[in-house]
Amino acid sequence: MLIKLFRLLSKLPLPLLHAAGSLLGWAVYLASPAYRTRLKDNITRAGYSNQLRSAIRESGKNILELAFIWCAPPERVLATAQVENWEIAQAALDAGRGVIFLTPHLGCFEIIAQAIAQQIPLTALYRPPRKTALKPLMEDARARHNLLLAPANLAGVKTLLKTLKKGAAIGLLPDQVPQRGEGVWADFFGKPAYTMTLPAKLHQMTGADILLSYAERLPNGRGYKIKFVRFEQKLEGSPERQAQSINAAMEQLIACCPAQYFWSYNRYKSPPGAAIAPSNQEAKE
Numbered sequence: 001m002l003i004k005l006f007r008l009l010s011k012l013p014l015p016l017l018h019a020a021g022s023l024l025g026w027a028v029y030l031a032s033p034a035y036r037t038r039l040k041d042n043i044t045r046a047g048y049s050n051q052l053r054s055a056i057r058e059s060g061k062n063i064l065e066l067a068f069i070w071c072a073p074p075e076r077v078l079a080t081a082q083v084e085n086w087e088i089a090q091a092a093l094d095a096g097r098g099v100i101f102l103t104p105h106l107g108c109f110e111i112i113a114q115a116i117a118q119q120i121p122l123t124a125l126y127r128p129p130r131k132t133a134l135k136p137l138m139e140d141a142r143a144r145h146n147l148l149l150a151p152a153n154l155a156g157v158k159t160l161l162k163t164l165k166k167g168a169a170i171g172l173l174p175d176q177v178p179q180r181g182e183g184v185w186a187d188f189f190g191k192p193a194y195t196m197t198l199p200a201k202l203h204q205m206t207g208a209d210i211l212l213s214y215a216e217r218l219p220n221g222r223g224y225k226i227k228f229v230r231f232e233q234k235l236e237g238s239p240e241r242q243a244q245s246i247n248a249a250m251e252q253l254i255a256c257c258p259a260q261y262f263w264s265y266n267r268y269k270s271p272p273g274a275a276i277a278p279s280n281q282e283a284k285e
Helices: 002-009 014-031 033-045 049-071 074-078 086-094 110-119 132-142 154-165 198-206 239-254 278-284
Strands: 081-083 099-102 122-126 147-151 169-172 183-188 191-196 209-217 224-230
Touching (some): 002 049, 014 033, 014 049, 033 049, 049 110, 049 209, 074 110, 081 110, 086 099, 086 110, 086 209, 099 239, 110 122, 110 147, 110 169, 110 209, 110 224, 147 154, 154 169, 154 198, 169 198, 183 239, 191 239, 209 239
Parallel strands (some): 081 224, 099 209, 122 147
């Protein structure tokens, strides 16, 4: 049923989907106290409370545009994407050390892998959704030309490592909460967040260049502007310091279009079995 609905919605024009998404964003915000509280708390903590109304609309656009990004023909999807400064990525690829693209939940992050795969082969880390009804939809949508999926397990990590050693490119969502034992606690907008250590480990093992990327959602359904940014932080010291550097880079990227960050995402949750967050641990002692 969900797949049929998404395929039906994918036939609609993107401006119409975004207009309906704005209304959906408000409907979900007003109807769900838990959703409303998390979104408000997260955006206020980051210092962007003045962007709240825009963020509510953008979150709804993010939901409905998935039907378009996942189910519309690739040529129709990619026609909405304007790729800026690809030369930054190309220069990193030409160096031959491999490239790690880090894409946070900012703007239309789902379109970025497709846009990169239009230029070069890309292997993206993939975690199956908790809702089984979404699994075939997501897997079919993401496994497109030049776009390979690596599962979020040991086998998938080995695939990513082999890809980088060949001088090719991989993609990760650095602000996705990892499983127990796959992350460390590092501040994200002033609060400890369980953060993956994988990007730093892969960088250290291969020397691969790290690039940041995001797809800014343009007004009135005019499409997306995809941008690439060099990673300027130093990945030194302990895993916690390295994770902190990555989170700092994510904060700087989010500042480019803060209303379009996925503020309703439960970024501060603790995976089952993970150590207690530092601030919580200190409160108990």
